[in-house]
Amino acid sequence: MPTLESIAPAGDTDTDALPPLPGPLVPLLHEVRHALARLVADGGEHRIDLHALPLDATLIDQLLAFIGRGEVEARIEAMGPTRVHESAIAGVWVVDYRDADDQRLALHLEIATVPQILRTDRATLSAGLQRLDAGLAGAGDPSPPS
Amino acid sequence: MAASQTLAEQLRAQGVSRRGFLKFCAATASLMALPPSLIPRIAEALEAARRPSVIWLSFQECTGCTESLTRSHAPTLEGLIFEAISLDYHHTLQAASGEAAEAARLQAMRDNAGAYLVVVDGSIPGPEANPGYSTVAGHSNHAILMETVEHAAAVIAVGTCAAFGGLPRAAPNPTGARAVMELVHDKPIVNISGCPPIPMAITGVLAHYLTFGRLPELDAYRRPLAFFGESIHDRCYRRPFYDRGLFAESFDDEGARQGWCLYRLGCKGPTTYNACATQRWNGGTSWPIEAGHPCLGCSEPAFWDAGGFYRAVSVPPRVNAAALLGAGAAGAALGAGTALAARHLTRDEQQHREPVTVEELEKKL
Ligand code: SF4
Numbered sequence: 001m002p003t004l005e006s007i008a009p010a011g012d013t014d015t016d017a018l019p020p021l022p023g024p025l026v027p028l029l030h031e032v033r034h035a036l037a038r039l040v041a042d043g044g045e046h047r048i049d050l051h052a053l054p055l056d057a058t059l060i061d062q063l064l065a066f067i068g069r070g071e072v073e074a075r076i077e078a079m080g081p082t083r084v085h086e087s088a089i090a091g092v093w094v095v096d097y098r099d100a101d102d103q104r105l106a107l108h109l110e111i112a113t114v115p116q117i118l119r120t121d122r123a124t125l126s127a128g129l130q131r132l133d134a135g136l137a138g139a140g141d142p143s144p145p146s
Numbered sequence: 147m148a149a150s151q152t153l154a155e156q157l158r159a160q161g162v163s164r165r166g167f168l169k170f171c172a173a174t175a176s177l178m179a180l181p182p183s184l185i186p187r188i189a190e191a192l193e194a195a196r197r198p199s200v201i202w203l204s205f206q207e208c209t210g211c212t213e214s215l216t217r218s219h220a221p222t223l224e225g226l227i228f229e230a231i232s233l234d235y236h237h238t239l240q241a242a243s244g245e246a247a248e249a250a251r252l253q254a255m256r257d258n259a260g261a262y263l264v265v266v267d268g269s270i271p272g273p274e275a276n277p278g279y280s281t282v283a284g285h286s287n288h289a290i291l292m293e294t295v296e297h298a299a300a301v302i303a304v305g306t307c308a309a310f311g312g313l314p315r316a317a318p319n320p321t322g323a324r325a326v327m328e329l330v331h332d333k334p335i336v337n338i339s340g341c342p343p344i345p346m347a348i349t350g351v352l353a354h355y356l357t358f359g360r361l362p363e364l365d366a367y368r369r370p371l372a373f374f375g376e377s378i379h380d381r382c383y384r385r386p387f388y389d390r391g392l393f394a395e396s397f398d399d400e401g402a403r404q405g406w407c408l409y410r411l412g413c414k415g416p417t418t419y420n421a422c423a424t425q426r427w428n429g430g431t432s433w434p435i436e437a438g439h440p441c442l443g444c445s446e447p448a449f450w451d452a453g454g455f456y457r458a459v460s461v462p463p464r465v466n467a468a469a470l471l472g473a474g475a476a477g478a479a480l481g482a483g484t485a486l487a488a489r490h491l492t493r494d495e496q497q498h499r500e501p502v503t504v505e506e507l508e509k510k511l
């Protein structure tokens with residue numbers, strides 16, 4: 001399976017150079033547009049699972065090439081890799097969930113300011129605070145946090 | 147591990163982070179063909195889900211179905227879901243044996259009456275067959291099945307033997323093998339057929355149950371549509387060759403080397419509903435048609451008697467579909483009804499179940 005990097009190299013934001021959009025992608029991109037308009041209007045988020053749609057690998061490649069790559073990319077190591085990048089269309093993210101064998105579990109277009117998987121939830125924040133406190137205490141911090 | 151733990155707590159104890167959990171939810175939604183907009187709801191439900199008690203009964207089977215589930219590469223989604231259930235009874239996997247094992251089954255039935263799931267692999271010699279063909283602790287498979295499902299919330303028939311009778315039921319069906327749905331008529335039943343079934347189909351149904359507290363949408367054979375909604379032929383990567391009339395005529399001819407369609411070598415893909423072409427096998431490595439072998443139709447009723455594995459299909463295999471489809475009217479709704487009935491669970495199961503005697507065996511053989 002080709003990697004996202006090979007499909008849509010970073011910095012490929014020149015939509016003028018793209019070939020015409022294949023028919024099956026047009027309604028999908030209208031859904032993206034609708035979701036993006038909603039995000040702008042009221043902050044509502046949306047997700048589309050490309051892996052579950054009847055799109056073959058070529059159409060997915062064409063879609064990813066069409067939306068291009070923006071400035072942000074991240075890799076998460078949790079139960080196998082998850083690769084995230086913002087497309088050239090700000091607010092449209094590509095989230096590629098893989099298992100430990102690098103097999104694709106899901107491929108989402110996430111229309112959000114930040115994809116959910118990149119955000120840190122409150123429980124994890126509290127665990128982080130505890131860990132830092134324990135580290136400071138263990139290092140003999142002369143003024144431990146109360 | 148405490149049975150009272152929620153799934154989220156349990157995953158955390160296994161070292162799965164919040165992000166790993168979200169990925170688990172995304173994969174579950176994708177697996178079950180659920181819209182990704184449901185992911186927050188799936189996450190919320192799974193956060194709070196308690197481990198359901200599962201009693202796994204093995205009858206006339208080869209243990210291939212258990213192998214399919216447990217031999218998957220770790221750490222996987224399958225592994226996590228399998229860990230997420232409280233497997234209270236399973237011949238092959240449980241540590242207890244003999245009377246202690248049977249006691250564990252009865253205990254789980256009492257403790258979780260109306261709420262436990264029964265997973266069955268293997269076919270069952272019917273009530274009219276010699277009970278000695280297959281016994282557990284001296285009791286016929288039929289007696290054990292009927293006793294165990296009585297207060298179950300639902301029954302999941304895993305593998306073609308439990309779903310449709312499978313190989314033990316092949317003509318002339320010497321043991322009088324029957325499918326679960328021919329014997330159990332008052333419970334919700336899911337059939338996850340395949341010889342063996344795709345592990346993701348087994349865990350997908352469990353994940354759906356964990357999330358929504360009910361079984362997923364089923365086809366006419368009670369198979370989950372998310373995995374059995376399309377034929378092998380619909381999703382086969384050799385399909386363009388079929389459409390152009392390019393067929394391998396033998397296993398070593400030029401067509402076979404070129405990867406052409408295996409229809410004339412007996413491929414049952416056009417009449418077989420399963421997810422091999424999309425889920426693949428062995429951690430996604432490959433699947434039978436990619437390895438150059440025709441589909442045998444292993445997830446369909448009577449695949450063993452379908453006229454020869456290497457004979458091209460011209461008509462669908464002869465199946466007594468009406469008998470199977472009519473075998474059990476839709477089961478009772480999950481939950482309330484069964485829970486209510488379970489309150490009246492007073493009889494001692496062991497007293498009402500007759501062991502198979504040597505005299506009985508000799509008389510019927
Ligand atoms: S190999 Fe089988 S499933 Fe694939 S196209 Fe040919 S007949 Fe259909």
Ligand code: SF4
Binds near residue numbers: 442
């Ligand atoms: S390809 Fe056909 S015979 Fe092989 S496992 Fe899948 S459904 Fe069964």
